[in-house]
Amino acid sequence: MMDMQIEISIGKIRKEFPVELARVESVEAAEVLRVKYLGRKAGLVTNLMGELGGLSVEERKKWGPASNDLKRFIENALAEKERALESQSFEKDLARERADVTAPPLPPSPVGHRHPESMVREDLEDLFASMGFLVLDGPEIESDYYNFEAVNIPADHPARDMQDTFYLSAKDGSASGGKGSNRWLMRTHTSSVQVRAMKIHGAPLRAIVPGRVFRNEATDARHEHTFSQLEGVVIDRNITIAHLKGVIETVARHLYGGKTEVRLRPKFYPFVEPGVNGEVSCFLCSGKGCRVCKGAGWLEVFGAGMVHPNVLRAGSVDPKKYQGFAFGFGLTRLVMLKYGIEDVRLLQGGDMRFLSQF
C-alpha cells in the first residue's frame, strides 16, 4: 500500500513540478516553489523522504534512490531557473543603466597646473641626469668673488658693464657690508656656481645648474630683471671643443628635434677661452628664415667655451691635467620660444588666466 502511494506521489510530483516551474517568472516565485517541494518542514519531497522510514528494507532500496533522484532533479531545475531569472533581471537593469563616460568627475574640484618653466627645466634635468650629470643648486645672493672674480671677471673688467648688477645694501654692517670680493650681490649668471662645484666635487666633473639670475634692467615684454638660466660644466682630462659641440647638439636635438643643426661662432666671455656662441637651426623654419629667428635661420641659444684656466685654478683644479667646457643658456627664453609666449612678464605675474593654460 505504502509502496503504491509513494509511487503515485513521485509520479505526481514529476508531472506537476515542471508545469509549476514553467509558470515561475520571478526569483521570489522560484523560492515559493522551492519551499513547496523542498521546504525543511513541509516540503512535498521532504515529506516523501520522511515516509521512506516506515518502509521495509527492500522497499527502501527501491524508493530511496528514486526519491533522491527526484530531489536532485528539482534542485537542479530550480537552480537553473534562478540563474536564468537572475540573468534576465541583470539584462533588464543594465538596459536602463547608462553613464556619461565623457563627463568630468563631480562635484568639480580644482585642476592644478605646473609652471611652464618648471616643466621645461625638469625635462632638461632628466636629460642631463640620464647622461650622468649632477644637478646642482647655488646661492642667489652671491659674493662678488664667486659671481665675478672667480670666473675671471676682475674688478673693472669691461664685462661687468654688460651685466647690470643688483647689490645688497651695506646697511647690515658686517653681514653684507663687505668690500671687494666680499660684497653681496644678486648673481647675474649661474656661472657663479662653476667654481663652487669644482671646489666641492673636484675633477672630473659633470654638472648642470639651473637657476634664477638677476639683472638690474628695466622690464618690458622682452626684458625681465629676474629670469632663469641653465649652466653646464664638463671637466675631465681630454675634453675638447668637439665634445662641446657634441653635447650642445644632443641638447638642441632633444629640444628641437633630430634634424636640428648646431653651429659655433666665436664670442667673448671672460670665463672661457676659446669662447663661442652655440646657434641652432631655427625650429620653425629649419633655417630658411622666419619671424622667430628674425630671418637669420639660426637662433642664438648657447653661450659656451672651454673653461678658462684661471677659472679652473679658482676651483682648485689643475689646468695642466684637466680641461673642459662650460655652457649656459636662458631657460626663460627657451620656455618662451617653446610655448610661443611673447611677454616675459607673464611668467612671474602669477595670473591664473596665464598659468591655467599649462
Place this chain on the structure above:
Amino acid sequence: MRLSFQWLKTYVKLPPSVTPEKVAEILKLSTVEVEGAEHQGEALENIVIGRVLKAEKHSNADKLLVCAVDTGKEMLQIVCGGTNVRAGMLVAVAKIGASVRWHGEGEFVEMKLVSLRGVESRGMICASNEVGLADMFPSKNEREIMDVSHLSGVRPGTPLAEALGLDDVIFDIDNKSLTNRPDLWGHYGMAREVAALFRRPLAAYKTSPIRLGKERRLKVDIARAEDCSRYMAVAVEGVTTTPSPSWMQKRLLSAGVRPINTIVDIANYVMLDIGEPMHAFDAVRLSEKNGTIAIEVRRAKNGEAFHALDGRRYDLNGDDIVIVSGGRVLALAGVMGGQEGSVSPSTTSIVFEAANFHPSFVRRTSTRLGLRTESSARFEKSLDPNLCESALRKAVELTLELCPGARVASAIADKKHFRLNQGPIRIPVSEMTRKIGVEIPYKEINRILTDLGFSVKKTGEMLAIGVPTWRAMKDISIPEDIVEEVARIYGYHHIPAQLPVFPIVPPAHRSGRLEQRITDALVRGLGYTEVQTYSFVSPVQVRHLGEKEDAYLELENPLSKDRPFLRRNLVGNLLECLAKNRDFSDELRLLEIGKVYRKEEKGEEMGGKNGGVLPRQDTWITAVCMRRGNDSMLEMAKRALVTALGPPAGEAGAAVCEYRVRVVAKPLPWQHPGKTGEIVVGGQVVGFLSEAHPKVSRAFDISGRVGVLELNMSALASLAAEALVFYKPVSVFPAVSRDIAILADQGVLHANFFDAIAGSDPLIHKVELFDVYQDDTMEAGKRSLAYRLTLQSKDHTLTAEEADAAVRKVLEILKKRFNATPRA
C-alpha cells in the same frame, strides 16, 4: 661699427667670386657679429637726378609748388613743398615705385601716383632724410629738399646712387662682438682677418717717416704714468679747414661719420683706417712760451668744468684724465675734445695728438658722464700703443697731401712707458688637437698664425709663438688664446661634433627630484597651481605680514623703490597672488618653489681671500589655499601635508620622511595664534602648517581664511632618507573593530591620545580618528573625539571579552592621563 667693403678691398684683393655676403658670412662664423650688409644703391632704386625746369605756385595751396622736372627720358609734373626749390636746380627725384621714408620717419613706403589738392604729382622731390642721406646732405630745416646742383656734369635721369658714387656695401658690425679685439676697430685690422680667412695677401700698411720741423718745440708732461702709456704730438703749420676731398668724405660717410673739414676729417679718417682715435688742437689756443708749446696730461680737479665739443658742460672729478695747456682743459682724454682749443674754420696751425690712455679710466669717465664716443669705445678696449706712431705719420702724410701750404713745424713729442707681452707663448702641436678635438696639420696652424701676424718657431713638437703688438695688450696671453685663433680661422663649422666618453657613475645629488615629486603630488592630487614670483618684495607686504623691515635684506640699487626687500618667506607673494586672482575662481590653491633669504642665519661660504659666509638661502615649497565661505582652511593645508609627505610617523604607509606635527610655541605675526603647527623631523623643524592670521588675510584684501603649508626643501633634502617601513606579517586571525568616543579638554591634542591609545595594548593594531565634535551641551573648553580601534591577535581569534578588556584598558589610561571620559 660700420665697415666699408671698398675700403677693406684697398688692403686685401678679393676675387669677384667673393661677394660681400660671403665675406659677411665668413666673418660671422670666425670673427665678429655682422648684423647686416647694406648695398648703398639698393635703397635708392628709381631715384634719379632731375632738373627743375619750372616751379610755380599751386593754385590751391599756399605752401606747395607745382614743378616741371626733367628726368631725362620724361618730363614729370611734381607737387613739392620744399622751401628751397627753384628752377634750374638739380634735385633727387623719387619716381613712382621708389621707396621713401616720409619726412624721414617710420618705415620705407612705396611712391605712388597721387593727386595733391587737385594737381597730379608723378613722383617726389626728396629731402635728404627721406632717402637716408641726411648725413651726406644735412638740411637746415625739415621743409628743405636736397640740392645736388654741385653735380653739374651729371645728366638728368642718372640714378642718384651712380651720381653720388654710392656703390659700396656697408657691413654693420655689432660693437659688443668686438669688446675683446682692440685690433678690429679699424678697416686695416678687419682686412687682416679677411685676408687670413680667404687666404689672400694683405697689403702692408705704408706710412712714411715725418720730416721734422724746427719752428716750434712741444713739451709733453704726463702727471701719472699709468694714465697715459704714450703721448705723441706734432705741430703742423699752414693747414686749411676747407671741406675735405670727395673721396675722403665718401669714405667717412660710408663709415657713418659726418665730414666737417679737412683737418677733423683726417683725424677721423685715420681712426677709421687703423683704429687709433686722434685729436687736432688749434695751436694758437695752446699755451706757448719761447717757441715751446706745453701740453699736460693730468687728472681733473674735483668740480673742474669742461665744455665739450658737443656744446655741453661737464663737471669733472679726480678720476677723469684731461689734456691741459696753460691751465685750460682742452680735451677729456680719450673721450672728447673741448670747445676751447679745437680746430675752427679759422685755424691755420695745429697740433696732432696720437695717444694711448688707460682703458679703465676712459671707460669710467665715459660711462659716468654718459658720453660714449667713437674714441672712448676704442680706448676702453686697450689699444696697441704702437698705433700712435702709424696714426701720426698717416695724419701728417694726408695733411701735407690735402693742404698744399702745410708743413711740419716741430719735432715729434713722444712720451711713452709701456711694455707689451709678446711672448713667446709655448704650446706643443699636439696640444691643439687635445683641445680642439680634431687634428689640424702643423702647416695649417702655421699658415693661420702667420696670416694673423704671429711669428711661429717650431722646435721638435714645441711651438714658440710671438704675439703681434696689436694683440699683445691683453687679448692674447696664454696658450688657450692661441688655440682659439687656430680653431676659429680653421672654422668651428669644420670641427665635427663628438660625444665625450664617460665612466658610468650614477650622480649622487639631486635635491630637485624631491621638490618635483612633492609639487607633482600637490598639483595632480589636490589641484594646486604652481606660480613663480619675484624675490623682491615691497615695504607694504612686509607691513601687511606684520613683520619688521629690519629683518629683511635690502637691495642697494633696487629697480623700483616699490620692491627693495628680499623675501623671507614665500607666503607674502602668494597672498598677493591670491588677491590678484580672486575674481578667477571661488576656490584657489597656489604653490611656489623658491628661495628665501635670511640674514640672521648662516649660509654658504663666500670664497675669496677674506672668507665669511653668505646669508642662508633655503629653498621652500609653500602652498596656500582658500575657498570662499569656508573657514576650515587648516584642514585643507593638512591634506596638502599628507599628500606631500605621506602619512606622519606612527601611521602605516611609506612617507618621504618620518615627521610629526607639533604645536608652535610662538607663532609668527602672520600666523593664526591658535592654528599653527610645525613639522618636525628628528627634532629639526622642516616646515609649518597654519592658517594665515585673519587680520593679515584682510590686509592683503582676501575675504576668507587662507590655509598655508610651508616645507623647507633644503632641510628635507638633507634628511632625505625615506622613513623605513618594516613589513609585518599579515595575521590570519580576524580583526575586531571598536569605536570609542571621549570627552576631554580642548588642550589635549590628538597626538597625545593617539600615542597613548597605540601604546596601550599589543592587541591594538590600528587607531583612526574619525570625528571631532563640539557643541553647547558640553562643558566649556571640552570637546569630543571619536576613534575607531582595530584589534587583532597574531596567534588566535579574539574573543569579545578580550576586545572589550583592551578597550576598557584604553579608556582607563585616557582617564588617568588626560582626564578624558567616555561619551555615550
